Amino acid sequence: MAQGPKKRKPAKRKDRNKPTAGAGRGKPKVSKRAKRVAHGFVAASGAPSSSVKDNEDQQYAIDRSATAGGVRLNRWLAEQGVDSRRKCDQKVLDGEVSVNGAIIMEPGYRVQEDDDIMVNGARIHRARRLYYLFYKPRGVLCTNDPRETRTRLCDLVDPMVPSRVYPIGRLDEDSEGLILLTNDGDFSQLIAHPSHGVKKTYVCMISSSMSGDDLDRLRAGAWIEGSKVIPDNARIIRRTPSSTMLEITISEGRNREVRRLLARFGLGVKRLKRVRIGSLGITGVKRGMLRPLSRAERDALVKMALTSGDEGATTPPRTFRPQQRQFGSRSDRKARSKVSREEAASTRRGSRRGRPSKPSKSPNSPKPSRPNKSVKRGQ
Numbered sequence: 001m002a003q004g005p006k007k008r009k010p011a012k013r014k015d016r017n018k019p020t021a022g023a024g025r026g027k028p029k030v031s032k033r034a035k036r037v038a039h040g041f042v043a044a045s046g047a048p049s050s051s052v053k054d055n056e057d058q059q060y061a062i063d064r065s066a067t068a069g070g071v072r073l074n075r076w077l078a079e080q081g082v083d084s085r086r087k088c089d090q091k092v093l094d095g096e097v098s099v100n101g102a103i104i105m106e107p108g109y110r111v112q113e114d115d116d117i118m119v120n121g122a123r124i125h126r127a128r129r130l131y132y133l134f135y136k137p138r139g140v141l142c143t144n145d146p147r148e149t150r151t152r153l154c155d156l157v158d159p160m161v162p163s164r165v166y167p168i169g170r171l172d173e174d175s176e177g178l179i180l181l182t183n184d185g186d187f188s189q190l191i192a193h194p195s196h197g198v199k200k201t202y203v204c205m206i207s208s209s210m211s212g213d214d215l216d217r218l219r220a221g222a223w224i225e226g227s228k229v230i231p232d233n234a235r236i237i238r239r240t241p242s243s244t245m246l247e248i249t250i251s252e253g254r255n256r257e258v259r260r261l262l263a264r265f266g267l268g269v270k271r272l273k274r275v276r277i278g279s280l281g282i283t284g285v286k287r288g289m290l291r292p293l294s295r296a297e298r299d300a301l302v303k304m305a306l307t308s309g310d311e312g313a314t315t316p317p318r319t320f321r322p323q324q325r326q327f328g329s330r331s332d333r334k335a336r337s338k339v340s341r342e343e344a345a346s347t348r349r350g351s352r353r354g355r356p357s358k359p360s361k362s363p364n365s366p367k368p369s370r371p372n373k374s375v376k377r378g379q
Helices: 032-044 073-079 085-093 153-160 185-192 212-220 257-263 295-311 330-353
Strands: 097-099 117-119 131-136 166-168 176-182 200-206 222-224 227-229 233-239 244-250 269-277 290-292
Touching (some): 073 097, 176 185, 185 295
Antiparallel strands (some): 131 176
């Protein structure tokens, strides 16, 4: 009996949303039309196109000594949007970059104003400086890692900007709010460095009801990684029996600083939003969208950073570090540390038993005599 053709088993449908091992989102793909629209948008907005160090109208002097002899080649390529600085280093070492017709394999080469730079035969033009205010939604990572499978900041931003920009500072994945984007390294240094003290304001939803005493302790600050963090301002916006909405302002930008500061007082954070950077507020910026900064807004941030840095020289800093210097010889320090350990141990023993600790015995004191167990009591 002749058998018919065998039935083929239906092929398993691959889940396109499930990434393969080691795969990532890669570099965001942006159409040429989107780039043209982004160019027109930033040109029509009247945003500044020159760097802060090139601004002749700036009333406050900016240190130009670092770039007086030219800019390093890897930094210059990164600022023009070629790639990240680390990958620009690799391009230079691989011999892909030429300056005035000669191949340069030194990332520290100083680029001058009239240099003609090419990468793989394509001439690199000086990109205009870009300054944006972006509203980062929750669930978005502040990274450009091509191996990352979750939604990244560049996935949302790259289709809306004419050339590569990077964030000034970061917000963790569970937080939302304002982030400054730029390709100006001098502006980024002014805003991000803690010594300039640009204030950032956050609104937090706390999972418990805070009292006035809790607020006073929070205003006094707490120790985080060996330094004391004191908020510039903290106030309660709204309070219920089960939650508290808190507004807190800080001048530093360390990793998850607000969450860690509140955790020191046993306060859990449900939601965290950055609502203000300096004089820039969140009003008028929709979630996941951006807008270019005007020249007045950019110069106001630069002025704030420079003046707060000058004030920091006369007023006490917000971060205090404990003194860890010890005097005396090495043997003296060892003896003092041994005595302090013995005193701490005796204090712990006394506190456990509920009575004052016994004084430490001298090493030369005679030991108490013990009864001889071999001799019977009747003898």
